[in-house]
Amino acid sequence: MKRPRRSFSTEFKHDAAALVLDQGYSISEACRSLGIGATALRRWVDQLRAERGGVTPASKAMTPEQKRIQELEKRIRDLETEKRILKKATALLMSDEWNRTN
Secondary structure: OOOOOOOOOOHHHHHHHHHHHHHOOOOHHEEEEEEOOHHOOOOOOOHHHHHOOOOOOOOOOOHHHHHHEEEEEHHHHHHHHHHHHHHHHHHHHHHHHHHHHO
């Protein structure tokens, strides 16, 4: 029988990766003490290392700075979408107004 898939909070992932990067634990030691798989921990360590290097991840960020960057990037995408919609609506209204005057 298959075990149910576990999910971990972003804080847990950050703390687990920090054990390896900041406190000198090996991946196998950290896995044993936390009861998690080595593949997942390696992925979290790589992600935290990349975030600390300034790379914004595609998945949920672990560091507060990268979380803020992701929030701001989403806000920019939302505003750009609103801007495109408003441009199209303005063009439609202007063409409608032009047709009424001619």
